[in-house]
Amino acid sequence: MTQTSTVLSIFVLFLHTTFGESGCTSADGDGTFGDDEPDNFEFDCFSQLEFKDSYSSLTCNFTELPPHHTNYSLALCTKEDSNYVCFNMEKQEDAYFLQFTDILSNKDICMVSEMKRRVCRSLVVTDIVKPEVPFNINITYQKEANEYLIHYSTPHAWKKYLKDKLIHQIAYRQEEGTWKTIESPYLQVKLLGKNLENDASYEVKVRSQPNGDYFKGMWSEWSTSKSFRTTRELHSTETYSSVVVVILSILGFMLSIVMIVLMVTFWENRIKPAVWPNLPDHKKTLEQLCKKPKNPSTAPEANLPEKFRNGSDLKMIPVMTDKSNLNPSVTYGGIWPAEALHRLLGTSQFAVTEGNCGSSTYEVCHSSGVPLCKDGFNLSSAPPQDPSGQPGPEPLNGDTASQMLPTSEMRSPNNEEAYVTMSSFYKIQ
Amino acid sequence: MFHAFFRSIFRVLPLLLVLPPVNSSSCAMGNKTTEIRVKYENILSHDVDELVNMSAEYRDRCCKNKKHENSKVFFCNDTQEIESLQSMACNMLRFFHKQKISKDFRWKAALVSCGTLQVLQCKCERHKKEKVCTQVNTHNKEGTETGEESKKKCNQEFCELKENISSLRSCWNKFEKIISR
Numbered sequence: 248m249t250q251t252s253t254v255l256s257i258f259v260l261f262l263h264t265t266f267g268e269s270g271c272t273s274a275d276g277d278g279t280f281g282d283d284e285p286d287n288f289e290f291d292c293f294s295q296l297e298f299k300d301s302y303s304s305l306t307c308n309f310t311e312l313p314p315h316h317t318n319y320s321l322a323l324c325t326k327e328d329s330n331y332v333c334f335n336m337e338k339q340e341d342a343y344f345l346q347f348t349d350i351l352s353n354k355d356i357c358m359v360s361e362m363k364r365r366v367c368r369s370l371v372v373t374d375i376v377k378p379e380v381p382f383n384i385n386i387t388y389q390k391e392a393n394e395y396l397i398h399y400s401t402p403h404a405w406k407k408y409l410k411d412k413l414i415h416q417i418a419y420r421q422e423e424g425t426w427k428t429i430e431s432p433y434l435q436v437k438l439l440g441k442n443l444e445n446d447a448s449y450e451v452k453v454r455s456q457p458n459g460d461y462f463k464g465m466w467s468e469w470s471t472s473k474s475f476r477t478t479r480e481l482h483s484t485e486t487y488s489s490v491v492v493v494i495l496s497i498l499g500f501m502l503s504i505v506m507i508v509l510m511v512t513f514w515e516n517r518i519k520p521a522v523w524p525n526l527p528d529h530k531k532t533l534e535q536l537c538k539k540p541k542n543p544s545t546a547p548e549a550n551l552p553e554k555f556r557n558g559s560d561l562k563m564i565p566v567m568t569d570k571s572n573l574n575p576s577v578t579y580g581g582i583w584p585a586e587a588l589h590r591l592l593g594t595s596q597f598a599v600t601e602g603n604c605g606s607s608t609y610e611v612c613h614s615s616g617v618p619l620c621k622d623g624f625n626l627s628s629a630p631p632q633d634p635s636g637q638p639g640p641e642p643l644n645g646d647t648a649s650q651m652l653p654t655s656e657m658r659s660p661n662n663e664e665a666y667v668t669m670s671s672f673y674k675i676q
Numbered sequence: 677m678f679h680a681f682f683r684s685i686f687r688v689l690p691l692l693l694v695l696p697p698v699n700s701s702s703c704a705m706g707n708k709t710t711e712i713r714v715k716y717e718n719i720l721s722h723d724v725d726e727l728v729n730m731s732a733e734y735r736d737r738c739c740k741n742k743k744h745e746n747s748k749v750f751f752c753n754d755t756q757e758i759e760s761l762q763s764m765a766c767n768m769l770r771f772f773h774k775q776k777i778s779k780d781f782r783w784k785a786a787l788v789s790c791g792t793l794q795v796l797q798c799k800c801e802r803h804k805k806e807k808v809c810t811q812v813n814t815h816n817k818e819g820t821e822t823g824e825e826s827k828k829k830c831n832q833e834f835c836e837l838k839e840n841i842s843s844l845r846s847c848w849n850k851f852e853k854i855i856s857r
Binding site: 301325327330332334347348349350351352373407408461462 | 714715718719720722723726784787790791794795806809810812813814
């Protein structure tokens with residue numbers, strides 16, 4: 248019995264020793280004496296990422312002092328494999344401060360008393376992030392839109408972790424008025440001019456906070472305030488001028504439409520003839536000149552064109568029928584033999600081949616008094632060869648209205664015949 | 677009763693020696709891919725990029741055609757990305773004390789190595805991780821040896837470290853794509 252009790256006591260002692268204070272069964276599970284000391288102190292901590300180069304910082308301060316007013320220190324501890332590594336925080340006035348690089352591992356913040364007793368609390372560095380203060384606030388007035396553009400900067404814009412992961416809060420108020428806030432993930436916001444008083448002084452300040460996707464935390468401190476003054480009520484004048492411009496533009500547009508309609512309407516009748524006058528059409532002009540009168544007169548002078556009536560080109564030469572003179576010579580101003588006359592007039596380029604002058608012929612008579620053709624001179628015959636080698640007469644065409652032969656029939660009942668002299672022919676041409 | 681107690685104790689102990697697998701992974705975050713991805717994307721990837729940029733600033737013309745003894749470390753094996761990353765990170769810790777390499781460069785490399793091991797919850801052989809990472813985390817840059825530093829000169833260790841950094845980044849990119857699906 249005695250041996251049994253001895254063995255039992257040893258066994259109980261063995262169990263107590265084996266599963267006792269070896270870091271496995273403490274109340275906090277982290278090798279501390281948490282269950283020995285009451286956890287009746289409060290402190291707040293915040294972290295600042297990339298505080299200096301690659302280092303982050305942790306700042307803690309007591310919100311409720313320990314009751315015994317004993318000296319305590321704070322330490323940041325990390326469980327690495329089988330070791331529990333702690334780094335003491337540096338006391339700076341009323342706060343405790345520490346720089347470190349590892350923000351990935353889970354850490355504990357421990358309060359260590361003078362008696363080396365440690366009370367720890369878990370701490371996630373990325374959940375208590377306090378960003379740095381924004382700075383460099385600029386306010387720009389955009390006249391056309393009547394808006395105030397507020398632009399600011401943050402140190403995290405050129406750092407790694409919190410870039411584009413912050414929410415910025417912009418607070419503004421009129422002089423000594425109530426603060427109004429706007430939140431934006433960007434580095435600029437716009438205030439509408441219509442929502443602000445005219446010619447009033449305003450104050451603006453900014454602060455930042457992690458957006459909560461991965462990094463969580465608290466608002467940073469407020470930036471330094473920046474003041475600006477809104478413009479006077481000039482926008483009404485601008486509105487008036489803009490209305491005038493609109494009215495003028497509408498009137499101009501309507502006037503242009505009216506002008507276009509007028510141009511289209513009067514184009515054919517008035518504008519085009521004035522701008523591009525019609526050139527005289529020689530064919531038509533010639534046809535007008537060759538228009539036969541309704542009662543054609545037998546008098547040769549009456550039927551002749553005015554040019555011929557003047558008698559400058561034609562000569563009424565009474566021909567003496569002399570049978571002995573059977574070989575007339577071709578002279579200018581003399582009697583034309585048939586071949587020469589045909590050669591001069593023989594081309595089909597006369598303009599008067601059509602109806603109007605078709606019936607108007609000259610009767611060319613041979614020196615013997617025998618007419619060459621009873622019906623008159625046929626202008627459509629082919630031109631004969633010129634034996635003298637001289638170039639033939641100029642081709643007769645419609646442009647030379649003077650080619651028109653006299654329309655009258657020149658038959659003198661007493662064998663007086665009209666002769667067209669050479670010179671008159673060239674003049675006609 | 678006590679004989680039974682002690683018999684049960686002594687039977688269990690030998691079993692404990694036999695039952696554990698021979699090749700057990702020393703990383704504890706194998707199944708927590710979401711947590712790995714979040715930590716990598718928000719924190720570690722920036723450090724890796726910064727280290728790669730720092731590595732690119734150093735001349736490496738002499739590093740061509742250099743054969744490394746431990747070249748198998750630079751492979752990112754399929755379905756074993758975590759083990760490959762662990763191997764690369766533990767290998768990079770060797771360079772923390774190489775005095776021929778720039779202090780800032782090897783300090784940053786050690787920071788990335790420790791971050792990789794921390795995210796994956798991995799251990800290294802020979803317990804070298806604890807010493808180096810503790811020193812790195814205590815911002816004790818002044819503690820690193822400042823012997824003969826040749827920042828711009830090329831040497832075997834420098835070339836091997838650059839290749840190790842490149843392999844680490846590639847393996848992380850590969851692993852991130854897998855766990856992001």
